[in-house]
Amino acid sequence: MEKGKKTIDKNSIRFTIMAVVLIAIFCFAISPVTLQNDTFYTIKIGEHILQNGIDMKDPFSWHENLQYTYPHWLYDVVIYLVYNIGGQVGIYISTIVLSITLGLTMYLVNTKLTKNKLTSFVLTIGAMYLLRNYIAARAQLVTFILFILTVYFIEMFLETKKKRYAVGLIIIPIIIANVHLAVFPFYFVLYLPYIAEYMIYILSNTEIILVTAKIDRLNKKILKTTKEEEIQKIKDEINRLEQKNEKTINKKEKINANPYKIKIRGNNNVKALIIIMIICLFTGFLTPLGTTPYTYLIKTMQGTTTHNISEHLPLTLVDNLEFMCTLVLFIAILTFTDTKIRLSDLFMLGGLIFLTFYTRRQFSMFTLICVMILNRLINALLNKYDPEGCKKAIDKMTTITGMIVTICLVLTISVIQYKPKMKNHFIDENSYPVEAATYILENLDINNIKLYNEYNYGSYLIFRGIPVFIDSRADLYSPEFNSGVNVFEDSESVGSFEMDIDEFVEKYNITHIILSNQSQLNKVLKKIEGTKYKLIKEDENFSFYKIENL
Numbered sequence: 391m392e393k394g395k396k397t398i399d400k401n402s403i404r405f406t407i408m409a410v411v412l413i414a415i416f417c418f419a420i421s422p423v424t425l426q427n428d429t430f431y432t433i434k435i436g437e438h439i440l441q442n443g444i445d446m447k448d449p450f451s452w453h454e455n456l457q458y459t460y461p462h463w464l465y466d467v468v469i470y471l472v473y474n475i476g477g478q479v480g481i482y483i484s485t486i487v488l489s490i491t492l493g494l495t496m497y498l499v500n501t502k503l504t505k506n507k508l509t510s511f512v513l514t515i516g517a518m519y520l521l522r523n524y525i526a527a528r529a530q531l532v533t534f535i536l537f538i539l540t541v542y543f544i545e546m547f548l549e550t551k552k553k554r555y556a557v558g559l560i561i562i563p564i565i566i567a568n569v570h571l572a573v574f575p576f577y578f579v580l581y582l583p584y585i586a587e588y589m590i591y592i593l594s595n596t597e598i599i600l601v602t603a604k605i606d607r608l609n610k611k612i613l614k615t616t617k618e619e620e621i622q623k624i625k626d627e628i629n630r631l632e633q634k635n636e637k638t639i640n641k642k643e644k645i646n647a648n649p650y651k652i653k654i655r656g657n658n659n660v661k662a663l664i665i666i667m668i669i670c671l672f673t674g675f676l677t678p679l680g681t682t683p684y685t686y687l688i689k690t691m692q693g694t695t696t697h698n699i700s701e702h703l704p705l706t707l708v709d710n711l712e713f714m715c716t717l718v719l720f721i722a723i724l725t726f727t728d729t730k731i732r733l734s735d736l737f738m739l740g741g742l743i744f745l746t747f748y749t750r751r752q753f754s755m756f757t758l759i760c761v762m763i764l765n766r767l768i769n770a771l772l773n774k775y776d777p778e779g780c781k782k783a784i785d786k787m788t789t790i791t792g793m794i795v796t797i798c799l800v801l802t803i804s805v806i807q808y809k810p811k812m813k814n815h816f817i818d819e820n821s822y823p824v825e826a827a828t829y830i831l832e833n834l835d836i837n838n839i840k841l842y843n844e845y846n847y848g849s850y851l852i853f854r855g856i857p858v859f860i861d862s863r864a865d866l867y868s869p870e871f872n873s874g875v876n877v878f879e880d881s882e883s884v885g886s887f888e889m890d891i892d893e894f895v896e897k898y899n900i901t902h903i904i905l906s907n908q909s910q911l912n913k914v915l916k917k918i919e920g921t922k923y924k925l926i927k928e929d930e931n932f933s934f935y936k937i938e939n940l
Contacts, residue, residue, distance in 0.1 A: 399462040409511040410494060412800040416515055417493040419804035421486045423814040426860050427846060429481065430853035436470025441726040444678050448866055452840055452857035456872050459682045462529035464568040478816040480529050484823040488531045492520050495535050499542040500762055504769045508780045520712055524754045528568035534758055536562050540580050541759060548584065548659045559666050563673040567683045574674055574683040581667045583737035587707040588660035590733060601635045604641055613834040622734055654733045689871060695864040695878050713746065713753055720764065729770050735763045826904055842903045845881060846881040851909060884909055895937060903935040
């Protein structure tokens with residue numbers, strides 16, 4: 391028996407090592423080589439903070455006196471330091487490291503919560519595949535890791551009530567408030583399903599609680615009564631109430647032991663969890679940004695910027711096959727099997743589905759958190775119909791043949807993901823005006839021009855040291871953050887021809903215009919070029935115009 395146990399342990403260790411290595415390889419394969427738009431301004435902001443401190447002013451656009459909140463100042467500083475040491479290669483390596491950290495964190499947390507290494511491995515690979523478009527040198531990559539840890543710490547605190555998990559839960563929002571404060575409120579959303587489940591548990595047991603309270607009052611009444619007859623009557627009433635309670639408790643225990651679909655847990659540790667959440671509410675003040683963690687998201691949602699940015703738009707199910715397939719998988723398990731789901735998991739799943747439909751960027755949060763719920767459901771299904779199946783599978787996968795097959799399979803998938811990136815450059819000249827920026831720097835006094843540029847590549851111009859009209863820090867250019875400023879809305883209006891180009895140029899005293907060759911506005915300017923819009927530089931991807939005073 392001991393020998394068999396040692397064999398199983400060895401196989402488990404072999405599988406863990408293989409899983410960790412393969413997850414790391416896959417996470418490397420999905421990490422992008424090309425720098426993302428926001429990364430460019432992140433580098434420059436980090437540099438600015440180290441040189442000037444957090445001055446709450448924007449130094450990069452040519453609009454005067456814009457107030458800037460520095461919503462991920464700490465991440466900006468770290469990324470600048472990485473860039474200062476390793477350049478664009480350093481940024482790429484940091485993205486790989488964070489991607490691998492995310493993958494391994496997801497795997498280890500799932501393994502801890504479900505005690506099943508096989509399903510955790512398969513689902514982690516699947517989840518990281520779904521998250522491949524969200525892997526970038528952006529602050530969100532750090533908060534993804536923190537949110538997975540948040541759920542793990544909540545689950546473990548409710549199970550054990552150990553202080554170390556409470557400490558972890560308090561530290562995480564402090565980091566979020568300094569690394570990516572836009573998602574600070576979402577941290578508290580993760581508590582709500584557990585609290586809601588406990589409240590429903592209390593409500594469903596109201597009768598038992600009221601009867602127990604009445605029994606306690608009667609017991610106290612006995613101590614104050616000296617008459618034997620009255621004491622006996624009270625004892626009889628207590629006995630009747632205890633029998634009633636016992637019947638009610640037995641009935642509820644039978645229902646809870648085999649519920650139809652939803653399991654409701656009554657964990658008194660939720661009371662302590664609520665106290666932790668209240669403490670965490672004040673951690674947003676532990677940042678040099680004042681009250682910004684509490685106001686940033688509210689101001690953003692009040693504005694119109696989210697209505698014009700692709701990742702903030704509502705998700706259309708027919709256009710997102712991956713989300714559709716994931717939903718079908720959840721529905722199939724819950725509908726066509728007798729697998730039960732915890733009420734807290736149902737609340738979490740339902741809430742994240744709603745958020746994903748509301749704004750497509752929340753698909754990342756849905757994937758991060760719901761992979762744990764899916765893992766729990768699959769394990770419940772496997773434990774009922776084939777309790778030893780995963781152990782047998784791990785034993786086969788850790789043989790020489792099994793390891794070769796598993797490694798080859800994951801390596802093949804990884805190569806498929808990595809191959810399109812092999813010829814990629816750190817800066818995509820199809821997306822960013824590399825040649826035009828060089829021309830501007832070599833031929834113009836950048837401090838004495840007012841350049842109009844489009845939203846999608848303003849951050850690159852900042853990276854090159856050119857003052858911009860707008861960049862992907864959308865909040866900066868909206869009236870919610872800078873009273874009276876409608877730069878974002880005007881930029882969208884001129885690009886969609888709701889505002890006349892001549893009116894726009896006059897309003898902002900534009901001296902030069904840079905446009906993507908694919909933009910509709912550029913096609914219009916090409917037709918009227920030679921009037922006051924003089925084309926002075928053109929390459930395969932961008933056109934640069936000078937405004938002539940006629």
